Amino acid sequence: MRTEGDFIHIDEWLIPLSWLYGIGVRFRNWLFDVGILKSKAFDIPVISVGNITVGGSGKTPHVEYLIRLLQDKIKVATLSRGYKRKTRGYVLADDNSTVREIGDEPYQMKQKFSGIYVAVDEKRTRGIENLTTDSATNDVDVILLDDAFQHRYVKPGINILLVDYHRLIMFDRLLPAGRLREPQKGKNRADIVIITKCPKDLKPMEFRVLTKSMDLYPYQDLFFTTIDYDYLVGIFNGAKLPKEGIADRNVLLLTGIASPKQIVVDLESHCKSITPITLKDHHQFSGKDIARLTETYQDLPEPRIILTTEKDATRLQGTEGLDEDIRQNIYVLPIHIRFMLEEEERFNNKILSYVRKNSRNSILVKTKDDNKPRNGNHTGDRPGTISFRDN
Incomplete structure (x- = not known):
């Protein structure tokens, strides 16, 4: 189909180096999988948005979509490493923060969404701990991790993997020959996979071919988004x-x-x-x-x-x-993303359902409690991080 090789270039002569790189990445993932390296879960909804390729797959507009979905209901924070900022450690953005202090993408979000917390920290576990314990931000209800799919020291409640339609991972190779940060099976950690930047005129057959090619597990949900311009x-x-x-x-x-x-x-x-x-x-x-x-x-x-x-x-x-x-x-x-196949409501419901089940102190908790059976046997009281694969 037309996606194969669209924007992909493989440096065949670098494949031996990709093989060596793959050994290192697989060993690191194995250390997490067997528990030698630890992933930490938090008692607050944490949603990660990321990819397994180098380069843009639309992370920022998808994080902004989540902000718009949640900000009128609960207190939202975003956390990223603040790529190319000139500061180190944990920084909470304010109205006077600059691009040099927090990075261009966090700065963009702070300018567009003044009512949310925007923080940066190269150590995401420390960043989450600061957001949830500091008096200035401890009323936060949900944390959105930007570009954290490989940051396995945090165990998010929902792991969203973005795959660029024009750089489908099944046709790519590991760095440095291709653009993959880790082997394709890394996608198995995702709860939700979104194929981004899709042409608006995709045919039904193409959706079916893409769905089959992604080869996802039953616990994983697949969505398609396209770009709209304002x-x-x-x-x-x-x-x-x-x-x-x-x-x-x-x-x-x-x-x-x-x-x-x-x-x-x-x-x-x-x-x-x-x-x-x-x-x-x-x-x-x-x-x-x-x-x-x-x-x-x-x-x-x-x-x-x-x-x-x-x-x-x-x-x-x-x-x-x-x-x-x-x-x-x-x-x-300005751009924003739009869900295709009339799947926006299904995606929204998955995100809101997860946040309702895990919120600590938001208005959504009251909504959950108001609708809870009075016999005390309701399973929605279970605290902690719940993945969709558990639902």
Whole structure:
């Protein structure tokens, strides 16, 4: 089918090194599986969102989906390592936190969702302990772990694995020949698997082929999501532009993310032309980058516009050297995920059911207690972390 090899490149000459790398990863996983290395469970709902490949699979928009689902009902915290931040240890974000202090993705979430706790810590167990015991955050009801599928020192209640439609793990190889962080069977730890960035026109047969190819266990649930785009928003002028507003424009697409190709695919039929400037993930923009951006933009024929991602926008906002013409014509492209096959309600119910069963002090606990049988034999009182494979 069309997904095989879509964006995958295998360096065949590196396969012997992948074999050696695989020995190390398998040995580490074995140490956790037999209990020599310990995974710690917590008495609070913990939901992990991650992948087993290097590069973007849509973690941030899926975490944001969970935030939107939960934030009006309970107190939500996100915890990540804060990749490329200039600080160390546990840091709780506040309104004055910067990208340098907490990293671009946590900064983006704090800017978009002011009512949640956003924390970073390279040691996730310590981060969870701080969130649940510090007086400033101990009313937290659920913790969302961003990019923690390989961080096995934490045992989440729900493990969500994201698989990029264009880099399906069954066609990939281990690092360094391919992009897999661990062998494909690592997917067996997931309670929920989501194939992300799916084309909107997937046919029923393709869904069936993908489902069979993933070869999941009965305790695992499979979902499919696609990307939708919101209004374009000017980074510096705050102006809003409908996505249809670029139909007659020449677009300069500036990205410093792991996997920008899907954005190009999505936009190329909605604008006059696309000229990409593609930088490494989490790239810090330099004076040389700004000069390249300016020169490329000025070479584009009118009408023209610059588009970038929300994550890149967090780093561009503090960048010097942008001339006024660029500042007035650079827009961020907000995205959100949408569940396919009308499966949104089923996914939402699984998440909410888990949180209800395990919440310590939220309004959802009251809802659970109000509906609990009075004979005292209700099994929903059981504390601790419950995986869907137990349900």
